[in-house]
Amino acid sequence: xxxxxxxxxxxxxxxxxxxxxKKKIKINLITNFxxxxxxxxxxxxxxxxxxxxxxxxxxxxxxxxxxxxxxxxLYQNPADVTFILFDANPYLKSSFTSDEQHxxxxxxxxxxxxxxxxAPVIMTSFLIPYLGAYGNLFELxxxxxxxxxxxxxxxxxxxxxxxxxxxxxxxxxxxxxxxHIRDFRGxxxxxxxxxxxxxxxxxxEWSSYIRALLGQTKKCIVLDLxxxxxxxxxxxxxxxxxxxxxxxxxxxxxxxxHALLDLYNRGIILAINSKNNPEDVSEVxxxxxxxxxxxxxxxxxxxxxEDKAKNMIEIAQEINIGLDxxxxxxxxxxxxxxxxxxxxxxxxxxxPPAPEHYVPTLYxxxxxxxxxxxxxxxxxxxxxxxxxxxxNILYSTKNLKDYIAALNxxxxxxxxxxAAIGRLSQxxxxxxxxxxxxxxxxxxxIEQLIDDGALIFSGNISDKFGDYGKTIIAVLKPINRDVIDxxxxxxxxxxMGRGVEQKFMHYLARELDRCGFGQLTAAFTPTQKNKPAxxxxxxxxxxxxxxxxxxxxxxxxxxxxxxxxxxxxQSVAIKEKSL
Amino acid sequence: MSRLTKIFSAVLGxxxxxxxxxxxxxxxxxxxxxxxxxxxxxxxxxxNIEFNYDEVMSVKNFSDVISLIVSKGGDTxx
Numbered sequence: 001x002x003x004x005x006x007x008x009x010x011x012x013x014x015x016x017x018x019x020x021x022k023k024k025i026k027i028n029l030i031t032n033f034x035x036x037x038x039x040x041x042x043x044x045x046x047x048x049x050x051x052x053x054x055x056x057x058x059x060x061x062x063x064x065x066x067x068x069x070x071x072x073x074l075y076q077n078p079a080d081v082t083f084i085l086f087d088a089n090p091y092l093k094s095s096f097t098s099d100e101q102h103x104x105x106x107x108x109x110x111x112x113x114x115x116x117x118x119a120p121v122i123m124t125s126f127l128i129p130y131l132g133a134y135g136n137l138f139e140l141x142x143x144x145x146x147x148x149x150x151x152x153x154x155x156x157x158x159x160x161x162x163x164x165x166x167x168x169x170x171x172x173x174x175x176x177x178x179x180h181i182r183d184f185r186g187x188x189x190x191x192x193x194x195x196x197x198x199x200x201x202x203x204x205e206w207s208s209y210i211r212a213l214l215g216q217t218k219k220c221i222v223l224d225l226x227x228x229x230x231x232x233x234x235x236x237x238x239x240x241x242x243x244x245x246x247x248x249x250x251x252x253x254x255x256x257x258h259a260l261l262d263l264y265n266r267g268i269i270l271a272i273n274s275k276n277n278p279e280d281v282s283e284v285x286x287x288x289x290x291x292x293x294x295x296x297x298x299x300x301x302x303x304x305x306e307d308k309a310k311n312m313i314e315i316a317q318e319i320n321i322g323l324d325x326x327x328x329x330x331x332x333x334x335x336x337x338x339x340x341x342x343x344x345x346x347x348x349x350x351x352p353p354a355p356e357h358y359v360p361t362l363y364x365x366x367x368x369x370x371x372x373x374x375x376x377x378x379x380x381x382x383x384x385x386x387x388x389x390x391x392n393i394l395y396s397t398k399n400l401k402d403y404i405a406a407l408n409x410x411x412x413x414x415x416x417x418x419a420a421i422g423r424l425s426q427x428x429x430x431x432x433x434x435x436x437x438x439x440x441x442x443x444x445x446i447e448q449l450i451d452d453g454a455l456i457f458s459g460n461i462s463d464k465f466g467d468y469g470k471t472i473i474a475v476l477k478p479i480n481r482d483v484i485d486x487x488x489x490x491x492x493x494x495x496m497g498r499g500v501e502q503k504f505m506h507y508l509a510r511e512l513d514r515c516g517f518g519q520l521t522a523a524f525t526p527t528q529k530n531k532p533a534x535x536x537x538x539x540x541x542x543x544x545x546x547x548x549x550x551x552x553x554x555x556x557x558x559x560x561x562x563x564x565x566x567x568x569x570q571s572v573a574i575k576e577k578s579l
Numbered sequence: 580m581s582r583l584t585k586i587f588s589a590v591l592g593x594x595x596x597x598x599x600x601x602x603x604x605x606x607x608x609x610x611x612x613x614x615x616x617x618x619x620x621x622x623x624x625x626x627n628i629e630f631n632y633d634e635v636m637s638v639k640n641f642s643d644v645i646s647l648i649v650s651k652g653g654d655t656x657x
Contacts, residue, residue, distance in 0.1 A: 011592025
């Protein structure tokens with residue numbers, strides 16, 4: 001689709017909120033120029049994505065009044081997302097091109113606006129002027145310096161304000177070419193500083209934030225192999241005969257793999273869907289030295305002669321994500337067409353026939369954008385890929401006990417680790433399923449617990465395939481010299497079903513016994529979500545003592561607990577981290 | 580005329596069949612100042628020509644647009 005198609009869509013939908021099945025989004029738009037064309041393109045593009053926007057734009061030249069007045073239509077119109085674009089145009093003298101104070105005031109106003117909403121505010125950075133009176137000495141230009149400083153201030157502000165995000169217009173201008181984005185007649189005659197194509201490019205970038213907001217970000221790339229990950233057909237040429245590696249066209253394929261690995265490293269899950277013999281592909285992974293992607297990078301692998309749409313469904317189920325989270329990349333237009341027609345939720349980009357265009361195609365997809373990346377995101381693709389290998393073991397072992405034994409699970413225990421309070425607090429806040437009491441503790445409260453004499457044990461869990469990180473905690477509060485209470489016991493659901501919780505409890509019982517305690521009290525507080533933890537205490541022989549409201553209270557002698565927990569998951573290893 | 584018709588149809592939201600020489604801002608409510616600006620820039624881009632401001636302002640109907648494009652060497656039959 002191109003610009004005219006989007007305009008057509010915007011016209012067709014004029015005023016008719018035909019939102020059946022479509023996702024709605026309320027957008028506030030704040031600019032310092034005539035933005036009606038921008039609104040129209042934004043609307044048309046979002047409609048093409050199945051998103052129905054309701055746009056409130058601050059009237060021309062009134063951004064100042066609206067931002068400053070909490071009674072303004074802007075403030076009175078809560079949006080799902082706000083886009084702010086101030087063009088500090090070097091071709092038009094204004095307070096944006098001369099007045100540092102103006103930027104400071106503007107950013108203060110933006111800050112105020114951000115603070116009154118929890119919805120994301122996406123502010124476009126200021127376009128850096130490289131052209132002007134100073135020519136090659138542009139770095140000396142007062143305007144250049146002013147804009148650089150304004151961008152730095154904006155950056156500082158976005159670090160201070162959680163819901164303020166910066167959209168980098170300079171990256172976009174670089175992609176488009178600064179010479180190709182301006183409309184000078186538009187600027188001087190109508191106060192429209194950008195041409196339509198740039199406004200469309202801007203709209204496409206902004207829309208990726210909206211997709212992220214609506215949970216439409218893609219999470220997984222499903223790949224064909226022959227003529228996609230490498231050149232040629234491995235079944236015919238053998239593992240060393242495929243085109244991959246230092247010369248054309250192998251170099252292009254190899255760098256496509258590098259680009260995919262970069263995506264994997266930022267948390268995009270990879271999977272394989274290929275018509276091939278599994279043995280042939282195994283040989284490539286084992287023998288071809290030019291392969292960048294290894295078998296352990298893939299979270300699901302389908303090598304068979306089934307139709308690819310069927311495989312796609314299985315892959316989505318195996319990874320446990322929606323079909324609408326998948327991107328399918330295949331050089332064969334027949335397969336692309338099949339998947340597109342049978343599974344319209346899967347994104348199936350056109351792949352140009354020549355492999356040198358694969359990387360640019362991948363980069364221009366623009367479907368993986370998120371608001372930010374957390375530590376977990378970095379690890380995500382690896383965790384999914386590790387999970388496939390765990391399941392392989394599960395399928396090849398006879399019972400759960402053997403499976404757990406084959407995983408070589410290890411728990412590294414820490415006690416009262418103040419350096420980890422951020423993670424400890426986060427676990428109490430985020431863990432809903434395996435959580436006996438679901439007490440939420442802020443970082444400050446965790447500190448206070450330790451100061452008050454509570455014992456906080458946490459475990460870092462790993463197995464032969466990877467590291468789960470700190471995923472299990474117990475908070476224990478001494479009642480008297482003999483009795484100690486299990487205030488909190490929780491475990492992240494991604495380590496459930498591996499015998500970790502019993503082993504951790506066994507460790508706690510021995511440790512508390514060693515400290516001279518005789519009795520452990522505990523409680524189960526039912527919530528909407530913590531059913532998985534419901535029978536945990538009774539399965540270890542805890543005795544129910546009483547019940548008040550919904551809370552069930554338990555107690556057990558530590559020697560009993562040690563012996564009861566003993567026979568669970570003996571294969572799980574425990575180590576203590578000395579602090 | 581197809582390329583030009585396509586632009587007018589998309590920008591104004593008018594059926595291609597209804598686009599003829601007499602089409603004008605007077606008889607087409609969607610031909611407002613906003614869409615006029617979009618029309619000019621899309622026509623310039625499609626025919627790789629540039630209008631000056633006075634030329635743009637002198638346009639009274641669709642046939643004026645055709646004459647203007649032709650006078651700039653653009654091929655409206657493409």
